[in-house]
Amino acid sequence: MPSPPLKIDFVINSILMQIQAGTLRPGERLPSIRDEAQRLGIGKNTVVEAYLRLVGQGVLQAKPGSGYYVVWTPEASSGPRAQPLAAATDRVSLLSEQLDRRLPVRPGDGRPPTEWLETSELRRYLSYQRFQEGDAYNSSWGHAPLRARLCGALAERGISCRDDQLLMTHGANHAMDLIIRRYVKPGDAVLVDDPGYYPLLAKLSLAGAEAVGVARRHDGPDVADLEAKARTSGARLFFTQSLAHNPTGGSITFGTAYSVLRTAAEHDLLVIEDDPFADILPYTAPRLAALDQLERVIYLGTFSKTLAGSFRVGYAAAAPGLASELNELKVITAVSTSAHDERLIFQLVENGHYLKHLRRLRARASKATAESVEALEALGFTIRRPIGGGFYLWIDLPEHMGDPDLVHDAARAGIFIAPAINFSTSRDPAPAMRINVAYGADPQFLAWLREKLG
Structure with missing residues (x-):
């Protein structure tokens, strides 16, 4: 073999x-x-x-x-060769390394391992089913049976959603692109988690907007900081990830969620809540969209973090008027989403394959989290454990490990790391690092980390 x-x-x-x-x-x-x-x-x-x-x-x-x-x-050599990570402060190179996978040890990766997402049973099903449907264009809103299923899933999470409130997208990143293109003008201030989702920071920079960081605590956004930034910045949008936060791994509490929505109402903020790990998190976990019922919250979901990484299928749920505006923009810019992928995902859900896959994925993530926490605590780190699940841990580093060359040092050892600078609106954040739980106990990474700690 x-x-x-x-x-x-x-x-x-x-x-x-x-x-x-x-x-x-x-x-x-x-x-x-x-x-x-x-x-x-x-x-x-x-x-x-x-x-x-x-x-x-x-x-x-x-x-x-x-x-x-x-x-x-x-x-x-004039042929293809592996290249080291470009720079510690370059968000584009960080994303490129996640796609190109040139470094073999990957604690800084934002995605679960491929083998977690594409088990042999699921691969066989995908190979058989992928091209069993016709070649017709998708409807403008996306595959209707899958959208109906998603509305049912949102109902289980406490979010009431009709079919005229949910549009399919090419993943959550595409949904963010649509929102920024529709509601953000050059020069606008936009509130974001800090530390927060680094591709979003790059998108806002490309749009000519000013990303204003709201301090992120383990139990959600710092409400006092959110109120102050909303009052003084003139921002009208706040992007946040409530649960299994990327990069810190924390999750919002009910008390913090109520306070965030009260602040949003007081300052007329449109809140964009990204929930990429929803399918492996508890239905009862606090979600802003459940408390708000999509009045001023746009809720984003995706299959890219929990299904095969090649799927670019996501969705956005919003008030009917907002959903219609975003769907019109989607049609103008992308025509439609993938009918093949959406039909396939619907069949995976309908036939029970997706549920079985999620059970395996939860078990793997839970086991890896325990192993990573134990290994990192043995090195002296204080680990704030994920609340309810997720793929990320966040460790504070000593001052001497705040050197921008740290990422190059790791790359020379074949290790891909993700330091705090990539996730912050500040040019000089406190030294820290995001760790993917799948790789946090890797012996090569731990040996390198032990050496750097001195």
């Missing part, structure tokens, strides 16, 4: 990064197959396959009876 491609890619990328960083130089011998397999905790066949592929690419040379040697010099 061939070795899993992800593990082979892991070995290849690790070697390429070491060559790129200069820790492996032309002429140097690589570790033996047995030693490398033991070090990485993988099978020897996987290492053999990775070495042979690098030989085929001209990166390594096999010397019978001696081993494998580096022959490739990065500066002289």
Whole structure:
């Protein structure tokens, strides 16, 4: 049986990064197959396959009876090669690394591992079903049966939603794009969680808007800071993620949620609530949209964080007038969303496959969270545990680890990290780091972190 491609890619990328960083130089011998397999905790066949592929690419040379040697010099190569993360303060490079996956150890990743989302059973179903439907365009609002199902799911979360209030999008990011394009003008102030969702900060910058950070606590936005910023900034929009917050992992409490909505009403704020992990979180968890019933809250959801990563299917629920405005803009700019993907997701839900998948995903996330918390606490970190689930932990770092070159140091070791600077509206936030629970107990990452702590 061939070795899993992800593990082979892991070995290849690790070697390429070491060559790129200069820790492996032309002429140097690589570790033996047995030693490398033991070090990485993988099978020897996987290492053999990775070495042979690098030989085929001209990166390594096999010397019978001696081993494998580096022959490739990065500066002289004109072919594709792995590149280190561009810069610690560059949000675009942070997002690009999540897509290109060049660094093998990934505590800074914002997504769960591919193997968590695409189990063998689900892959078989996807392969069979994907092109069983016709090629007609989707309706302007999206696949009607899936929208009806989603309205039912929102009802279980306490959110009353009719079909004229919910439009399908190409993921939550597309919904944010539509909202910014429709309601934000250059020069506008827009309130955001700080630390908060870094692609949103990049979107607002591209729109010429000013992102005004509202301090984010573990139990939700700092209400006093929200009130002060709403009163003085002139902002009319507030983007927030109430539950399983990215990047801190915290979740809003009922008391904080009531206070946020009271402040929004007093200052006429339109609140955009992103809920990407809703399907693995408790239905009864506090949601602004449930307390507000979509009067001044636009509620965003997505399948991209809980289903196969290649799905770009999301939705927005809002008051009828707002939903209609956003859907008209969607039709003008994107024509329609994917009928194939939406029909497929509906079938996964209808046939019970999605529910089984979610149960496995919750169990994996819970187990990984416990392991990561235990490992990080053993290093001396105080961990504020996620409330109700989610994929993220947030650790405060000592002052000496606030160096902007920290991300480059990690990349040279093959480790992808996500420091606080990427998630803040401040140019000099307190040193901290987002950690994906799937990778928080990775031995290579922990060893690097222990060395940096001194």
